Amino acid sequence: MLRFLGTRLARALLTLVLVVTFAFVVLRLSGDPALLIMSADAPPEAIAAFRRAWGLDDPLWVQYLRYFGAILHGDLGQSMRDGRGAIELVAERVPATLALTLPALLIKIGLGIPAGVYAALHRNSWIDRGVMFLAVAGFTVPSFVLGLLLVLLFAVQLGWLPSGGQESWRHAVLPVITLGMGGAAVLARFTRSAMLEVLGQPYMRTALAKGVPWHVAVRRHALPNAAIPTVTIVGFMVGSLLAGAVVVESVFSWPGVGRLLVVAVSNRDLAVVQCILLLVAATMVTANLVVDLLYGVLDPRLRISAGRT
């Protein structure tokens, strides 16, 4: 088990290093930070002096090592537009984003998994077809379209809910539903497929042939086995808690990490973009690590095989 955990941790760290490197290189190639920190009105002498002062004249690899060393010391740099620490700026926005993505995750899980299971257990019934129709619709309609439709209905026509901003819990309702419905649709489809596959397995037939009641066979054998692919999708959703609402935050003018990312990218606010990418990668990597560990819990065969290698 320790080796299993160690391997996964090493992979996670390697992924983070690659993300940091990728972010550094791509952002440096996409524009000169000196021109972004200084105004367009700044004269060339000032820009040259700035490059010297901040070591931007150094070779890229020297800058990279300095940047990497700073990260190891917890220094993620300063925002070029705000003059404040990038981590401070991003941390300010994280609660707003989580205020959308956590309830949305609950909707995804609470709606998507039961719907998928129910549809699979009633395969080819009108309920199955109805659930899958909604799932396909939810899966294929882009979030900005769904968001605007919800705004037109609930904000403009009915006047029940606000259409944008972040003043109260009511402002979060429409973006949470927009985020939640799409994810629930994805989960419903995956859960249904996983359940159908499991329900057709020989061990299910054996269990039923041995006289195990249908609901017991489903609970004891089908659900745990179908959980593995579902957990993978849920893990991915958990991993995108921080950056999974970019479009929805823009549509609803919600000041979260997603909007900060859009603004930071358009202004080449390198430190902020790098900080967000690092946090998103860390969340994703952690979620994947947890999922890997859950695999071992859900399926002992994986745990044993990992222990043997």
Next chain:
Amino acid sequence: MIDISRRALLGAGASALVLPRFALAQADNRPTISIAVQKISNSNTLEVLREQSNVGERIFFSSLWEGLIGRAWLDELKTVPLLATEWKRLSDSAIELKLRPGVKFHNGDEMTAEDIAFSFGSSRMFGDTPATAQGRTIPVRGDGIPTRAGRELPPEIPAVARRSWPALERVEVVDKYTVRFHNASPDVTLEGRLARYGSEIISRRAFAEAGTWFDWARKPVTTGPYKVVEFRPDQLLVLEAHDEYWGGRPPLKRIRFIEVPEVPARINMLRSGEVQFACDIPPDQIGAIEGDTKYEVQGGTILNHRISVFNQSHAVLKDPRVRRAMTHALDRQAIVDSLWAGRTVVPKGLQWDYYGDMMVPDWAAPKYDPKEAQNLLKAAGYKGDPIPYRLLNNYYTNQTPTAQVLVEMWKAVGLNVQIEMKENWTQILDRNGERGVYDWSASAPFNDPVSCIVNQFGPNGQAQQVGMWSNEESNRMAVVLETSTDHAERKKAFRRMLEICEREDPVYQVLHQNATFTAKRRDIKWKAAPAFAMEFRANNWGG
């Protein structure tokens, strides 16, 4: 979100006019309004010397910043006394102003001559730049550039300040309520410069007490009718009534500017009642909004022309004939008719009617003449080499569709212009990479050509500061415009600058006059100014 009824609106407007000062401490029934805007501030600051933009004008005037001389936003933008009550010329290069007594800053301090001198001093505006700027581009020291956490002026501030005040030598404090502005050279436009965007007054004490320059620029302490209570960059700006305002109690309790980048979202917020105003409405949406009789769209042409700027040193564009061909290839009226539904006009070059006697009435934008454009290209030996065209995605209303139309019109005469979408102004002006043409707009902050053609394309104009263009004769004419007191000579110099900058050695071409449209609830008694500025003082609310 506070919902305001029609009765509350009318009542608040009336009470603002009649309530005596002793009533201020009583229950505050004034409404709070919310305004959805595309952008609050490009620079994430609220400092007039840093945020010199159309969107900045909207949040600054007349709510936050005030100068010694101001503008009547609802009366043809006439210059009017603001923080100064009267002024007189002492000479061609000096002017004396009497300050309005009893003006209080947002921090409660009374405005005195010391604040005026400080506002126009080296610590706040000019750094160590000299007051002899005419005719040459200001050099700005490049060493010792501070971090954004420091108190030092960002290096662009003196450059911007000298663009507005190239030869201001000093401000003399005569007494508590009297100041004299001394210019290093004669200047008939001193009054205009005092009225322009960037010449506003700050509290000396508040500036000194701010921890960093950025702290100051996020919450400037001024004399305006509203003060900053909350500024969340890229999200929200909340202004609150400054009840000690010299012009009387402001009619609104609070003004909230909410940044909503998407047009449909802004319109939806208006229709759902979350905001009372939605700005930056494209002309093609006006009919749909006004289809509901509860709403109306106000606005129209403003003192700003959409232009495109040429890079004189580009391999293809260094031949002025190619630039001239580009100017003749455009059917500007077709753009106005199709993309603006005729709600704006093709102007007579880079000038406005309010220049008055300085206007060159027989001037016009280059004639739409594809044949002439083709002849010029042939004479220049143009072989179809690509010309990069940098622009932002709809920073200006209709910017992207206009650019697409321009490219097709240029293509029709044989020009190979390639759009390069950029994400911010720094990328537009970036000296690295191939610079050909870029989108821009030019304003006239006061009623003299110096405010625009000299300000933008003179020796200290941005085009020259970023190394796009230079013309020795035009620069000489700019100096004449700035320093001569001979009206006829100045007028001649202006015409010559137009000839050079728009025809002979084009640095820009005018596309159309800019226009801005604001959607609002019809029952709110408020009028849009012919400007980006939004007037929210008692004279424009509820009456």
